[in-house]
Amino acid sequence: MTGARSLDVALRQSAPIPLDAAFSCEPGEVLALVGPSGSGKSTILRAIAGTYRPTEGLVKVGRATWFDGAAGTHVPAHRRRVGMVFQSYALFPHMTALGNVTAGMGHLPPAEREARARALLDLVHLSGLEARRPGELSGGQQQRVAVARALGREPEVLLLDEPFSAVDKATRQRLYREIAELRRVLDMPVVLVTHDLDEATMLANRMVVLHHGRTLQAGTPEAVTHRPVSAEVARLVDMRNVFEGTVLGHDTDRGVTTIGWAETTLEAGARPELAVGTRLSWVVPDGFVVLHRRDRPSRGERENPVAGTVDSLLPIGQTAHVTLRPAHAPGLPLHFSVPLHVARRNGLAPGVPATVSLLGSGIHLMPAASGAAPAPDGSIPGVVTPG
Known part of the structure; x- marks a missing residue:
């Protein structure tokens, strides 16, 4: 259990939608739920x-229990102080922006609603557009109205x-x-579902x-x-x-652990708890793959x-996304990015020789991929590597 006004979630069930998720979110914190389609993000929300009752688990906000499977507690949606913002906005098309925001303020005396709604529309930079209906607003403006309406409920969770x-x-x-600025003044847990x-x-x-x-x-x-x-998380x-x-x-x-990768050796940060001979997975973010420059030695090129x-070399904007086939293991391509002008200065193009350094500070060692049999070439069975 965390703070006095935190959101604590632990959900479990085997069917119809498998769930085994647990997390907490503090007031003023934005917690993102990420994962592929079908990973359960929206079900958890x-x-x-x-609006969904799982088989087992717990949902608590501060001292209030909204759901407890063991105790049979399930507070209905209309009694939970939750602000919800959908991708489709879900605004009332016949109401003005002001009307949409005040529609969620049934907990306030009628005389106080308009002033509060105007303050919230100002908070999301829509002052002056109170009288416009959703069809007269851009997509971004409609989304701001949806945020203001969600905040109008004075939610305990957004x-x-x-x-x-x-x-x-x-x-x-x-x-x-705007959301990054807004979160500085939000004194509630905020859960964001995104892919x-x-x-x-x-x-x-x-x-x-x-x-x-x-x-x-x-x-x-x-x-x-x-x-x-x-490795599963790394891929996700x-x-x-x-x-x-x-x-x-x-x-x-020297503070290093040496690992064997295909027919070469690499040095990573020290992990003395790993026994010699241990099979493992490892990853290096492409930002730690450093190109050796042709015009002068690269930092740490040894x-x-x-x-x-x-x-392959794929320019996207001013960045070049490069795939390098290592000479010692052509079937294990490395991926990295450099500014496009750097790629051009170094003559990078398909078929051109190049050398990179894998910075040891960026090499991260993990348990071997589940169910992965030792692979002599250093690849992870079942993992399709782009390129």
């Missing part, structure tokens, strides 16, 4: 809101269900900035990775995306450089150098 997926990219970026990892990383203080209704990892976005607890958060290896030894004086041939 509905269980918090009270739930955001894919709230930005229905707007264009430019509008989404503006909404990100967009960049969105989760930008907006959330912590994230929970779900798969088949099961919590695989919870932590800060940086911890989850750079130090996943398993779109880490592309996921491989297998074997512990070869430890050098406590650190885990890997030579190979460029297999």
